[in-house]
Amino acid sequence: MHDHETLESGPSRRDFLQETGAVVAATALAGAATMESPAAELQPGTGGGIGPNAVKITLNVNGRDVQTSIEPRVTLLDALRNYLDVTGCKRVCDRATCGACTVMLDGKVVYACTVLAIEAQGRQIRTAESLYNDGKLDAVPAAFVRADAQQCGFCTPGFVVAMKAVLDANPQAAPAQVEKGLQGNICRCGTYEQMRDAIYALCNTKRGN
Amino acid sequence: MxxxxxxxxxxxxxxxxxxxxxxxxxAKYSFDINRPRMLHARILRSPHAHATIKTLDTAAAEKVAGFRAFYLIKKAGAEVFFAGDEIIAVAADTEEHADDCLRAIRVEYNVLAHQVKEADSLRSTTNTTGGAGVTNVNAGGDFTTDNFENAFAGTAATVQADYGVGVISHQCLESHGLVAEWDDKQENLTVWASTQAVPNTAEGLRVHFKMKPGEVKCITNYMGGGFGSKFGPDIQGIAAAELARTTRQAVKLMLDRAEEVTVGGIRPSAFGNVKIGGTKEGRIQAFEVDCYGTGGVSRGATVSFAILPYVYGPAVPNIKRLHRVVRTNIQTARAMRAPNHPQNSILTELAIDDLAARLNVNPMTMRLANLPPDDVAEAKTNPRGYIAQRGSIYRAEIAIIRKMCNWDRDWHVPGAQKGTIKSGMGMALHTWGGGxxxxxxxxxxxxxxxxxxxxxxxxxxxxxxxxxxxxxxxxxxxxxxxxxxxxxxxxxxxxxxxxxxxxxxxxxxxxxxxxxxxxxxxxxxxxxxxxxxxxxxxxxxxxxxxxxxxxxxxxxxxxxxxxxxxxxxxxxxxxxxxxxxxxxxxxxxxxxxLTNQGVGGVQIAEVKVDTETGIVTCSKFWAVQDCGLIINKLACESQVAGGVIMGLNYALYEECIFDRVTGRQVNADMEFYKLAGIADMPPIQVHMHDMPERGVIGIGEPPTIATAAAVGNAIFNAIGVRVPIAPFTPERVLAALANRRAGNP
Known part of the structure; x- marks a missing residue:
């Protein structure tokens, strides 16, 4: 199915997901209540799973249930950005390298570009937008702002979510542990020095030279 | 005032x-803009580095679910000049369907010979890169000072060696592209573009569509990185606007990562054979360089060696430059943070340290002996300009950084350390306009x-x-x-x-x-x-x-x-x-x-080199930077540290690697095109050298210039062997060490 004339020579991740989507979806169905779509969405002839046509899904994003209709091949990242207008998670590498799409799934950080949207049903999805509520800024993004740990800012929400997850899991984390939690993220403007300032401030630790 | x-x-x-x-x-970046009824567009690109299009068949693609419209960029018969060259754009109701449409388009190519390696193109005697009236190799601005024949006579030492740095990519995290939307009467166009030039981008589209002033509006509230690569609508911006007009719906077209790396901009390479000679006190007597670089398929204005020897030129009495611009089947180079300066810094600063070692002179002493002098004539017209006081600026900044990094205590003779992991320190200077x-x-x-x-x-x-x-x-x-x-x-x-x-x-x-x-x-x-x-x-x-x-x-x-x-x-x-x-x-x-132009800047790196694995770790970094009157000290320090990190990236990790056989870039991504994470980066100490009397001067470019040369010199200081080509990868470090063990100089 892969056109040899397209730039990418091998199957893209997206094609791979498309081909394996049926299996993944079937697994999700077997997990029962997570798959909200009615039986009518089942499309026989594709291995008994769902798709390739669009199905209705419900995602819990930042504490709110939201519905949309997507093809099973759509990633959580693209569902959030293109179908639900939740754009704090950014698409940069789109293959689990840069961390710009980092979100929390049941409190655990994932690359949203590498999770299918249908897999995220029934789970708590948290994006950077959740760290600002009723005019109140969470301590993690606040530390980024104070230390100027962002320039263009395109990678920043991903870093912020990654750091928030480390500190949620271990509020007593030492600076080195927090920094370790950021190793799956890449910044192009070069804000790591200021990020370290933010980390030390959040850990209430004085930074030596 | x-x-x-x-x-x-x-x-x-x-x-x-x-x-x-x-x-x-x-914050809503252009990539984040979602308009009502918005379509998504993608571009089909040539998989061949050089070819002509034989046939283009879109019939199957038009039947794909969600298909809305095509915008043809190159017709059958047209020549494509690099892998990634645009063929046709398609708009569909979803991104997934736009991808499906691309896969359904059939293109037949007549594949032609290509060149993606500078050295190959340099040797090729035929016009293998294609295009009418263009040659593979163009002479640059050669230059020789008078009476150069005897320039090296009487020097205490002369060193001759090759140095260089490969092609790198801008890798903007927000890719190039825009969202385009016409009003109901198709008379006014609004775009949300990722651009460094908001009015220029509107103007580029206005000219393309032959519209009246004010009929195109460009909005850029937030922007995710440009580094010199985003000054207009580009082909993808025009394609999005054309598709939006055809479909009467808003269209989003942002490049994906492979496209961003393949067509979103490169920095030209630079390679040179440098011969440098000096007196026993460390004064450079003569500098001769034969260099070349590629700016991709562009004709060469993007590679300039005219500022060699970099920074120290005004203090060097004898200079000879031979300079060739090599055309390759790679995307056109774009300006990248301090165009030409980092490359010229590498070709100059590495040679200076090699000469310093031969002369047994401390590299800091060597630089102090060759600072460009304050220009007396310039002092009459612009006493606060860089040229009028450059020597003084560098001397002041070197004095500051010397204390910051404890150079007098911690610098050692190249290769003096024992053990497997050796540390070293290296320095470099830079300058930039910024008016x-x-x-x-x-x-x-x-x-x-x-x-x-x-x-x-x-x-x-x-x-x-x-x-x-x-x-x-x-x-x-x-x-x-x-x-x-x-x-x-x-x-x-x-x-x-x-x-x-x-x-x-x-x-x-x-x-x-x-x-x-x-x-x-x-x-x-x-x-x-x-x-x-x-x-x-x-x-x-x-x-x-x-x-x-x-x-x-x-x-x-x-x-x-x-x-x-x-x-x-x-x-x-x-x-x-x-x-x-x-x-x-x-x-x-x-x-x-109120403003001025020209800044100095001094940087020093400390590295640790593992001589068994070849892995280089930058363990500490110091930067002293002036930019006239500082408006926001916090943001200035961020710019400097960020510039240093970008410099460390191209010192140690970054390089576009092209496959000679297919002509494609093999690392048009972020996993094999290496960029540093937080753990890879040292603590960076920045000192802003405030000179408020000079007025405001720009700070974006300068701090990224000297970084790679400082790292290269620190590696030389650590292991006593020159690793000549950046990035200084483990492979290249090991090769340099093996070369010395084999008894080569």
Whole structure:
């Protein structure tokens, strides 16, 4: 199915997901209540799973249930950005390298570009937008702002979510542990020095030279 | 209109105004814009580095679910010049369907010979890169000082070696692209573009569609990195706007990562054979270089070696440059953060340390002996310019960094350390222009409700330009930066200069100052009328208007409410080019006092080299940087540390690798195109060398220039062997060590 004339020579991740989507979806169905779509969405002839046509899904994003209709091949990242207008998670590498799409799934950080949207049903999805509520800024993004740990800012929400997850899991984390939690993220403007300032401030630790 | 001598906000550490929105993902970048009924577009690209299109069949693609429209970029018969060259764009209802459409398009190519390696193209005798009237190799600006024949006679030592740095990519995290939307009558176009040049992008589209001024609007509220690669709509922007017109729906077309790396911009490579000779005291007597580099399929204006030997040129009596620009089947090079300077820095600074080692001279002593002198003639016309005081600037900065890094204690003779992991220190200098110009019209409005609005069409690429505007205005009006509402990034406001070459801070700051002062004066004049006092009885103090007539201190907001009019407003801009040409006082004020150009800068790296694995770790880094009058010290330090990190990336990790056989880049991604994570980066100590008397000078480019050369010299200092080509990868370090063990020099 892969056109040899397209730039990418091998199957893209997206094609791979498309081909394996049926299996993944079937697994999700077997997990029962997570798959909200009615039986009518089942499309026989594709291995008994769902798709390739669009199905209705419900995602819990930042504490709110939201519905949309997507093809099973759509990633959580693209569902959030293109179908639900939740754009704090950014698409940069789109293959689990840069961390710009980092979100929390049941409190655990994932690359949203590498999770299918249908897999995220029934789970708590948290994006950077959740760290600002009723005019109140969470301590993690606040530390980024104070230390100027962002320039263009395109990678920043991903870093912020990654750091928030480390500190949620271990509020007593030492600076080195927090920094370790950021190793799956890449910044192009070069804000790591200021990020370290933010980390030390959040850990209430004085930074030596 | 000088800068205030007592600066309350200017020069302090001010957090960026849009920090909260950005850090919590609420800031809407162009990539984040979702319009009603918006379609998604993708581009089919040539998989071949050089070919002609035989046939193009879109019949199957038109039947794909969700298909809406095509925009043909190259017709059958057209020649493509690199893998990634655009063929046809397609719009569909979803991104997934747009991808499906691309896969259904059938293209047959007549594949032609290509060149993606500089050395291959240099040797090729036929025009294998294609195109009419173009050759693979073009002579650059060769240059030789008089009587060069005996230039190396009598030197205490001479070193000759190859140095270089490969092609790298901008890797903007927000890729190139835009969202385009026409109004119902198809008469006006609005685009949300990721661009460093908001009005230029609108203008590029206006020209393409042959529209009237004002009919195209470009909006860029937030921008995710450009580094010199985003100055216009580009082909993908035009394709999106064409597809939006055809379909009468909004269209989003942002490049994916492979496209971003393949067509979003490269920095030219530079390779050179350098011969350098000096006296026993370490004075460079002669510098000869035979160099070449590729700017991809562009004809070569993007590779310039005319500033070799870099920084020290004015102090070197004998110079010879041979320079060839090599064409390759790679995307056209784009300006990248300090165009040409990093490459020239590597070709100069590495050779200097090799000569210093041969002469047994400390590299810092060597540099002090070869600083470009303060230019006496220049001092008469622009005494605060770089040229008039460059030697003094470098001497002052070297003195500062020498203490910061404890050079006298920690520097050792190259290769002097025992053991498997060896540490070393290396240094390098740089310079950049960073002068400003107009037009950059700026408006300041003081409203009766106490709010203050600042407007320009300029853009904030992450440089904290919004915050810079607020700082200057707050300083003039006795307010805090958070009291100022700034709107920028909208071409309908008027012209502004593109954000390239570190020109935005100096280009906008004086107009902002003038607008703020004019608004303040209008405000106080209006208020004086209302209060029935003389204008000169009123003045601004922090947070208040002071009425000297009755010693009353009126809070700013209360004073605004007494204006009696909805607002007072002031517009200001640079004098025109003609006015500057015709008036020496205006020139002096705007280009030598309010702003200036030319900065120095010194950087020192400490590295640890594992001689068994070849892995280089930069363990500490120091940077001393001047940029005239500092507006925001916090943002300045961020720029410098960020520039250093970008420099460390191309010193140690980054390189575009092209496959000779297929002609494609094999690492058009982020996993094999290496970029540092936080754990890879050292602590970076930045010292801003404040020179407020010089006026505002740009800071974006300079701090990334000297970094890689400083690292290269630190590696040489650690292991006593030169690793000549950046990035200094484990493979290259091991090869250099093996080469020495084999007995080669």
């Amino acid at each position: 000088p800068w205030p001598t007592t600066r309350r906000v200017i020069g302090t550490r001010v957090q960026r105004l849009d920090g909260n929105e950005k850090a919590t993902g609420r 400003g110009r107009g037009p950059n019209p700026t408006r300041v409005t003081i409203n009766a409700n106490g709010t203050v609005l600042a407007q320009s069409s300029s853009q904030d690429l992450g440089t904290a330009q919004r915050t810079l505007m607020a700082i200057i205005i707050a300083d003039v009006l006795g307010l805090q930066p958070t009291d100022i509402t700034v709107t920028l990034g909208d071409s309908s406001f008027g012209p502004s200069t593109p954000s390239g070459g570190s020109t935005t801070a100096p280009g906008t700051s004086p107009a902002i100052l003038k607008a703020a002062e004019t608004a303040r004066d209008a405000f106080l004049t209006a208020l004086a009328g209302r209060l029935n006092v003389q204008r000169n009885q009123l003045s601004i103090a922090p947070g208040v208007v002071v009425n000297a007539a009755n010693n009353q201190r009126i809070p700013f907001r209360d004073a605004c409410s007494q204006l009696g009019v909805p607002n007072v407003q002031a517009n200001a801009d640079w004098p025109t080019t003609k006015e500057l040409q015709n008036s020496a006082p205006l020139r002096e004020e705007w280009t030598t006092r």
